[in-house]
Amino acid sequence: MATLEHTDEPNPAEVGESGVRRRDFINIAAVSFAGAGAVAVVFPLVNQMNPSADVLALASIEVDVSKIAEGQAIKTSWRKQPVFIRNLTAKEIAEANAVDPASLRDPATLAERTKEGKQNWLITLGVCTHLGCVPLGAGEGEPRGDFGGYFCPCHGSHYDTAARIRKGPAPLNLHVPDYKFASDTVVQIG
Incomplete structure (x- = not known):
């Protein structure tokens, strides 16, 4: 009676010169192809979350403050x-x-709310913290409210000369963005 012997050795016809079986090559190729396909699908999804070019262009701005007279905004x-x-x-x-x-x-x-040595320069976002209206007081002749700073005409919030909320429904002071003085006359916002 004949017995079948089972060995773990591959069939010599399936093994190439380097000792890699065709099945191993096909598995590696299939996994590589699937990985490349996953990257091709995921990259656009992740990339669309990056800021657009117009936003990146405005990431920071420089403003020449040399022509702003004392008391002016x-x-x-x-x-x-x-x-x-x-x-x-x-x-x-x-x-x-x-x-x-x-x-x-x-x-x-x-x-x-200001930088050391530059306490006369107050830089804030012009957005009321109540509902996002633009307060008055930066333009010539605009009402500055009861405290001499800014006045929001939408719901009557009054800010003082340091742009702090003093009266009205706004819960917070006007926001001070990140900024630094690039020189004595140029401020970089952002």
Whole structure:
């Protein structure tokens, strides 16, 4: 009676010169092809989450503040949002520093909202923290509210000279974006 012997050795016809079986090559090729296909599908999905070119172009802006007179403010745009840059007078600085921060709805000092040595430059987003309206007070002749800063005409929020909320429905001070002075006359926002 004949017995069948089973061995783990591959059939010599299936093994190439390098010792790799055709089945192993096909498995490696199939997994590689599937991996490349997965990358081809996933890459566009992940890439579409990156910011668009127009947003990247506005990631930071530089503003020349040399022409802003003391007591004057300008409006500019950064990331499609208005930004107020105000050159505070000595009187406005004194008024802001005279307020006890503990008495405010959103406590903050002027020094916390400006850069050291540049306390006269107040830079804030021009977006009311109540419902996102643009407050008045940066333009010539615009009402500045009861506290000499900004006034939001939508629902009556009043901000002081340090852009801190003092009256009205807004819950927070006007937001101070990240900025730095590139020189004595140029500020970089973002």
